[in-house]
Amino acid sequence: MFYNEVKVGWDQVFGEVKVSPKAPKLTKKVWSSNVKSPYVPDVKPNYVFRFTTGIRKLVSYLETGAGQKPWIFGPHGSGKTSLPNQLAALLGMEIRSEYVSENTEALDLLGQWMPNEAGGLKYEEGLVVQAMRTGQWVIINEFDLMEAREQKRLNELFEENSVTLPSGERVKAASGFRLMVTANTNGTGDMTGNYSNVSAGDSSVGDRFFFVELDYISRDEEKTLLTKQSDLILQGYCNDAADYKKYLGIVDKFINEPILNFASDTRLSHNKARMGDDSGLPAAISTRSVLEWQRQAVDDLFWIDSSNELIKEVENCMISSLEHSFIMGQRPDLQQTLIQMFNDRSGGIYKLF
Numbered sequence: 001m002f003y004n005e006v007k008v009g010w011d012q013v014f015g016e017v018k019v020s021p022k023a024p025k026l027t028k029k030v031w032s033s034n035v036k037s038p039y040v041p042d043v044k045p046n047y048v049f050r051f052t053t054g055i056r057k058l059v060s061y062l063e064t065g066a067g068q069k070p071w072i073f074g075p076h077g078s079g080k081t082s083l084p085n086q087l088a089a090l091l092g093m094e095i096r097s098e099y100v101s102e103n104t105e106a107l108d109l110l111g112q113w114m115p116n117e118a119g120g121l122k123y124e125e126g127l128v129v130q131a132m133r134t135g136q137w138v139i140i141n142e143f144d145l146m147e148a149r150e151q152k153r154l155n156e157l158f159e160e161n162s163v164t165l166p167s168g169e170r171v172k173a174a175s176g177f178r179l180m181v182t183a184n185t186n187g188t189g190d191m192t193g194n195y196s197n198v199s200a201g202d203s204s205v206g207d208r209f210f211f212v213e214l215d216y217i218s219r220d221e222e223k224t225l226l227t228k229q230s231d232l233i234l235q236g237y238c239n240d241a242a243d244y245k246k247y248l249g250i251v252d253k254f255i256n257e258p259i260l261n262f263a264s265d266t267r268l269s270h271n272k273a274r275m276g277d278d279s280g281l282p283a284a285i286s287t288r289s290v291l292e293w294q295r296q297a298v299d300d301l302f303w304i305d306s307s308n309e310l311i312k313e314v315e316n317c318m319i320s321s322l323e324h325s326f327i328m329g330q331r332p333d334l335q336q337t338l339i340q341m342f343n344d345r346s347g348g349i350y351k352l353f
């Protein structure tokens with residue numbers, strides 16, 4: 001063993017939180033730095049943890065392994081994959097990620113036959129089986145894309161932490177093994193038309209999970225992320241304090257604020273669509289794209305021809321970075337609506353200058 005197990009309070013992960021004094025503390029593996037497993041992710045210092053009931057239940061499962069497995073669902077880029085990874089990072093746990101699609105069969109998750117040197121075939125176990133043998137955590141991503149028939153073939157895994165390999169060998173998971181699935185929907189179908197190939201699954205599959213819904217982080221939390229990112233970029237480009245201050249004022253007002261406004265507008269609208277309201281947008285901008293939009297916009301200020309007035313540059317940088325980070329990746333019939341939404345909302349801000 002290259003790690004020690006210690007117990008840590010919930011506040012060491014989530015900051016100030018109220019949990020019962022009887023709540024078990026969380027197990028953390030402290031690795032010797034030179035032999036840290038490559039499956040323990042790196043901690044992202046700016047990651048925002050929220051302490052919702054769903055997330056508390058997810059953490060309880062990860063600590064004890066008791067009960068049903070978590071089905072984590074929510075819109076694109078809302079943290080379904082990064083949350084379990086960041087929990088693993090903070091707790092020093094090894095985590096493996098599997099991605100499935102509409103073509104994935106249950107057997108594919110266990111392993112595959114590969115040619116060997118003797119000209120025959122040998123069975124190579126997949127990462128789920130490797131994780132079961134070694135007691136690692138596993139996330140199966142995009143689980144709602146998998147055919148319901150194939151999902152059901154994994155019931156032995158979901159209910160008993162065991163699988164039967166094609167050889168007939170039955171593998172029981174080691175004690176640290178944990179399994180989570182993530183998906184854009186809760187498995188009952190997609191109301192938005194945005195997640196292609198998702199169909200309503202079989203209710204007997206959903207019956208074997210408990211559900212954790214994630215949503216985008218709040219405006220204030222996202223603002224903190226943006227402020228930290230722009231600060232780092234500006235420090236890289238600005239030579240002195242006065243220069244930094246000049247750009248910081250511009251970035252806060254003409255980049256960060258309009259980005260946060262556009263993000264909340266698209267998300268409010270998309271939430272309507274998720275509830276089945278046709279007037280809502282089929283897509284919202286994710287935290288991932290928000291960060292990329294801001295990174296490009298701030299960076300562009302220092303890369304493009306700066307013969308224009310700075311404020312004119314900001315406007316150009318914002319629009320072109322929005323297009324490259326988000327709009328161009330959307331359905332063609334939506335692109336104009338999204339640009340229009342941005343112009344309508346931010347026009348006022350630019351005119352203030």
Ligand SMILES: Nc1ncnc2c1ncn2[C@@H]1O[C@H](COP(=O)(O)OP(=O)(O)OP(=O)(O)O)[C@@H](O)[C@H]1O
Binds near residue numbers: 046047078080082291
């Ligand atoms: N709580 C958060 N704190 C900080 N950054 C976040 C947070 N949630 C999401 N992000 C950012 O958004 C990115 C996307 O998150 P993640 O990949 O977890 O989303 P997802 O829900 O799995 O998306 P998809 O539906 O595309 O699989 C992360 O890499 C991170 O940069």
Ligand SMILES: [Mg+2]
Binds near residue numbers: 080081082141182
């Ligand atoms: Mg994901």
